[in-house]
Each structure stands twice: as structure tokens, then as C-alpha cells.
Amino acid sequence: MGVALAIDGLKAAAATRAAIHGVPHRRMEDWRYSDLRRLVPELPQAAEALAADQAQALVAQDAFAGVAAIRLVFANGRFVPALSALSPAPALQIADLGQGLPDWAVPHFGQVKHPVHAPMADMALAGMMGGVAIRISHNYRLEAPLHLCFVNAGEGARHARVLIVLETNAHATLIESHSGGRFCNMATELVLGANATLTQLRHAPMAAGETSVHTLSAAIHAGAALNQFVMAEGAGFARHETGLSFLGRSARAQLSGVSVLSGEGHADMTTIADHAVRQCTSDQMFKAVAGGKSRAIYQGRVIVRPGADGTDSRQLAKALLASPHAEADAKPELEIHADDVTCSHGAAVGDLDADALFYLMARGIPVAQARAMLTEAFLAEVTSRLPEGAAADIIRARISAALVDAGAP
């Protein structure tokens, strides 16, 4: 079948591109804070497939297991149709890429532009062990969230690819959860048709010794809106890269993130917003609480191309160091080639405000509780961006729990 061949061709091309640089390392500008090659000099072999009952047990333990959702399960990188809901409604197409590429996906799959070279997305395609393509039809509002549930166990690598297409004026919520596994690499392509809206919530815990890389490439058409919230937690290594390409006027993206790190945790929030057309808005806010010897990173590049007048871009990255050995880096970058733009950026790294801490204690609140209140207050600005709903409530609860692990208080 031609469509299966299409995937093979794309995989081969991606493998060629991926081979040029190999595993990204710190001498590559976009990877200067995250030396993946030091951690993973060679990409591991593909992880073994999980037994069905083991996969099922892991799904039951997933953070969002209790959320009523259209669930798509990936176990050790492989899409598991038996544990997933496939095309539950005519307006919602879900295709297993293991069965080839559906016609409607051909113009999009492997074609959504990432504003910069994305070596890990290439590797995810070259080594793709599982993938799905999802399409939501014109004017359709998906009420239940789509849940991409990645469960992993054991050694080896997982490479997965997801394509999500929201046609004109389609609306959906996407929740993503990831758990376990030595090395996980997933790349998502997102196409938001005119006036479509997607709310995306990602929960990405990583235990010590675990490494995960997420690459999202989003093509956003006129009047469409992406509202993304990523929560990273734990003592492992994570890279969350989001590349936005604005392709039509008055499109908007709000990118928000919370990292709560402990041990030798490493969370790298990297964003690239490519404003090629007028009147688009990118609004970013990332906050981190870093305990132990962890490192929180924000790297955000905003590109405003000639003619993209009326661009409104905001970047804010703040980190709270909950331990003297923790570290935070923030690098907002602006490349502006248009006039009449509003671009702001700010970054701050620090400890809790001593005056505020004294004030709370001088009203009878013990130090640990006072620190916890101020830490939650520090995060409130970004957590207030979480939408309503069960999945967002779980993220809120995870943040509170992770703060205890991070030693804040």
C-alpha cells in the first residue's frame, strides 16, 4: 500500500537527517544547557514490548487514570489499540500509524515545520516504534479530553510520533502523561486549522535515571489558539521543546510550565515562537522550584519575521532555588525584524523573599508552613493559568506533592 511506503520514505529521510548530527550535545546552541550526548552517548536499542497485563496495570496507575477521557495508550513506545479507543465518533478520526498513513494525514505527517532543526523529532520518526494520527473535523467540539497515555518500564529506548490535526473551528483538550522508562523520545505534530483551539496539559514526572525528550511542532493558522501547560517533576532528565509556527493572522499561543525538581533533576523548557505573519500573540510563563542539586532551564527564542507587525510576545521565566546546590538558567532571546511589535521578556532567579517570610512568621505561622505558602504563591501566577477540570486538578495536586519532594519547604 502506497501509504505505508510513504511512512517508510519519511523514516528513511529522517534517519539520514538524524545521522548528520547524532545525539544532540552542548556544543549545539539549542542544546547548550542539556547535554543529551553526555547522558546517552549512543541511543539505546528499542525497548522490549510490554506484556498486555503489565501495560494495563501501568495504565491503571497513571496520574490521569481516573479522568474520563478518550484514552490512547502507548506501552514502551508502541501504540496499543487493545487498550485504546479508536475513532469513537465520526468527527474524530484516530489512526494507528502501524497500519500505514491515512490519506488525510499525508499532507501533514512529517511535514509540520519546526522553526529550528529538531534532531530528536527526526530520531523519533526514524526509530518510530508506534504512532497515531488524530483528526478532529470542522466545527466539532470534542467534549471529553483526548488522553495520550505513555506507560513505560525497563531499559531501552522508546520512539513515538503523534500527529494531531484540528480542522477549522474544531476544539479539543489533550492531556498527556508519561511514566517510567530509561529513555523516551516522543515528537508531536500539531496542526491547528483556522479558529481551532487546543488546550494541552502534559504531566511528565521523571525518576532518577530516566531521560525523556518531547518535541512539539505546531502549525497555527489564522485565529487559532494553543493553550499549553507542561508540568515536569522529579529527579530525572527532561527536555520539553515546543516550536510554534504562526501561519495566519490573529493566532495565539499561551505556553506555561511548572518544573518542580529534586535530586539531580534536570528540566529544560525550550520554546521557539516563529512569528511570520501579523497580529499573532505568544505568551509564555515558566516557573521552576529547584531543590537538591537540580537544574531548571528555560530557553525561549522569539522570531519576528519582516512584515509580522502587531506581534505581541511575552516571555517570563522565574526560578526559586529551594537548595543552595540547585541551579537555574534562563535565556530569553528575541530576533525582531519588524516594527510595531510588542515584545517583553523577564527572568529572575532567587530565594523566597525574606520580608514576606518574616511577615508570615510574625503572624504565628511556623517557618515550614510559611515557606510552603510563599512557594505556592510564587507558582500561583502560572498555576492560575490551568483550566478547570479533573486533569488540571490532578496537576495542581501533583505540584503540591512534588514541592514536598523538592524540599520546598
Place this chain on the structure above:
Amino acid sequence: MLTIDDIHVAVNGKEIIKGLTLAIRPGETHAVMGPNGSGKSTLSYFLAGREGYELTAGRVLFRGEDVAGLSPDQRVARGMFLAMQYPVEIPGVATMTFLRTALNAQRRARGEKELDASSFLKLVRKHAAELNISDDMLKRPLNAGFSGGEKKRLEILQMTLFAPLFAVLDETDSGLDIDALKLVADGVNRMKSPERSLLVITHYQRLLSHIVPDHVHVLAGGRIVKSGGKELALELEARGYDHIIKAAA
């Protein structure tokens, strides 16, 4: 109630309080006046137990107990309170949540039962109304964007809620308009009782005509240079600090 016995206090290695002695008995109201930079706020922060305010000599007893080893919250649990000259803005902490957390933390520390949401709400509403504090203000983040006078009224609201045995009011009158001054003074006067003592720091006699002190002290250069009755405040207002400090030297 409070015995301050020849204390020396240093901040960042710099001695600011230089041999201060003061005894406050239950039921008494003392006023401390003094020029800018004389050490009034330093004294109040020190009494509240702020980190970095180092006692280099002397001691402070609160109801017979040496407070040296007590953290700020432990002092509050024992009945001490400081209404600050510059209340801190804490965006991200809701005022009501803060008030309830603070009150219940104190109650817990004293082994008392915590207040449930509805009795707490009733209590706050009652005291807030007395101080002309609107619901709207209470819905905002703690002190964030409050006017100077609003912050001071919230300090007094806390004092009435917490009902301490001993309170320091550090320039609570500054920033208050004439009506608010009266409201706040009435609030403070309602708190007066034979078991409760006050230390009122102010620059203005006007507050002391509402909250009448039993004793007035002049603080200059980190020590009390003169003490007297309420008429001393009038004398200061008429003649200024210079005259009195020189006469005392």
C-alpha cells in the same frame, strides 16, 4: 508583662540599640517617640524575633520567660504581636486564607481547637466592619496594592483577631486619614484591658490623644533618654526632640 533589661542589639554587625531598659506591666500603655533612625523599628523587629537582629547584651523577659530562643511564630503563640510600620505585600497569598492560616496556627500552637470556616468568617466580618474594611479588600491578595492606610487597618484587624497580650504598634497612625485614625484608635482602645499591654510607637501627639499612654519614652541614638507621663508627648510636640535630647545629655 515585658521586661527589657539593658539590651544591645546589632543589625548586620552594626549596633543600633545601645543599652535600653524598659518595664511594661499588665494593663499599661507605653508610648515611644523619637527621631527618624533612632531605633524604634529596630526595637520592634527585635522584639518580634526577626532573624538578623542580634542581641549582644542584656535580655528580654515576656511574662517571666526569656524570649531569646523563641522564633517569631513562637512569640506570637505566647501572646506577642507587632503591627508593622511597613506591612509586606504578598501577591499570591489571599488575605482571607492568610488570616485563617495565621489564626489557626496560633491556636494550634497553644493547643486550642482550630476555628472552622464559618465561625472564622463571622469573626472576621465583625472586626472588619468595626474597622471599615470592605469585603472587597479581604478578597484581594495580602496587602497587594493596598493603600498605606488600608495596610495599617489590616494590621489592626489582625491584632483584634489574634487578641494578643502584648502588642507593639509601629507608627500605625502614619498613613491614616483623620477618620481612619479615629476608627483604628477606637479599635485599639476596645482591646485595652487589665491583662493587656501596649507599646505604641509614633511621631505624633494626635494618636496619643486617642490612645492615652501611661508612660511616654523618648528614644534617641538607641537608648531611652527621657521618660515621663502623657504630658511629655505634648512637650515634645511643642519643643521638638533636639531640645529634650540636649537637656537629657
